[in-house]
Amino acid sequence: MTYVIHGATGAQGAPVVASLVAAGKSVTALTRTPDTVVDGARVVAAGYSSTEALTEAYRGADGVFVHLPVTSEEDRRTYARNIVTAVRAARPDRVVLSTSGTPTDPATGGAVAVLLGGLADSGVSHAVIEPTLYLENLLMPYVLGTVREKGVLPYPIRADFPVSWASHLDIAEVAVALFDRQDVTGVVSVGQYPAITGPDLAQAFGAHFGKDVLFEAISPEQMRASVAPVIGEGPAADVAGMYAAMNALPARSITPENSAQKLLGITPRTTGQWLSDLGL
Template structure:
């Protein structure tokens, strides 16, 4: 089986490549760098901005894993339309799309919703993975340094706000499972269930690092200042806006009905398991 993986050298794509190679599959790693090296995979340079390059990369694939990069929303919309056009032309056997936490429900708007809707219109079998909040967000230096140096875990939500945290490793497990389960279609939510609140999250960090750790709510604007140097001012403002909107919600939790646990038999890692798997 041959699978085409977007962002194969990045945080989301690399774990998918590793999971598929470990299962003995053939992998085509899509990157922006034609000189990139991905051990065990064939590397193909294909830009989101080129329908022709995407079409050539997708043609004959048993599966394609795609997600949208962190760029301006205008560019993301262009890329979404290009991906749909390439899928429609190339007709891969299956597409798995990760929303990366962006909304895709009815009336959601935005590039992720456009891509999900467009894939449905191609007639190509597809599934949508819907992670909510990445544990990898907690790897940012300002979080880990605060844990290690001050015994606090800062994040822009209330301490009593339950969240279904998920890692890129969990998403990769779900992607690999979906490629082997063509009967599972539609939206598959991936994340911890039951959701955990800030105190439970901090407690897991404390148990792993062998120290007392408390959760420290910070404002979305303060969070924006931390992440802007990493992802850029525009995307950082979008992220801060998302967390500001979450302040009016009761939780950010998956529902068991469409979870990876029920549909695929894939149980996401606990926070402690993830910390161990990351070698922290």
């Protein structure tokens, strides 16, 4: 059985590769450069911009794990259409898509919505992993560094805003399970439930590091300025816009009915468990 993993050396794809390799599965790691080494996997250079390369990579696969990269929304829409074209041509047995926390409302015309719609029309078995926010966002220097240096956890959400946080490690567990559970289709929500607030996050960080940590709500613009040097001005502006829209909502919580807890029996890590698993 062969599984094709997008972004195999990145934050989302690497844990999926590691989990499949540990389970003794055959893995094809898709990367941008052919000389990349991925332990336990065959490396194939196939970019999102090449429908032909994607089709060749998907052909004969038992499963494909897909997520869109952080780049301009125009490029993401192009990549989404290319992925759908390749899936329709290659007909892999199963596709598992992570929305990466991006809104999926078709009315917005976003890239993830384009990809979701295309997969739904493809006739290929698929499931959609829908996280809310990633705990790994808290590893950004402007967050983790401030926790360590000042005992303050800054993040662009309101202090009273509950979130069902999830780890990339949780996503990997769910993705691997969904490859085997073809009876589970549609959306699977992944995240802590009940959802927790910013002060809850700070308390968990404080307990882990053995110090008092306070939560500080910062603006999306402050966050944009902090991440732009890392991901680029355009993507940073898009992410800041997403947080601005999110803060107008009452919460960002999963629903128990379609959760990984209910559908797959997988309970996401608590914040403290995640910090311990990372060895921080």
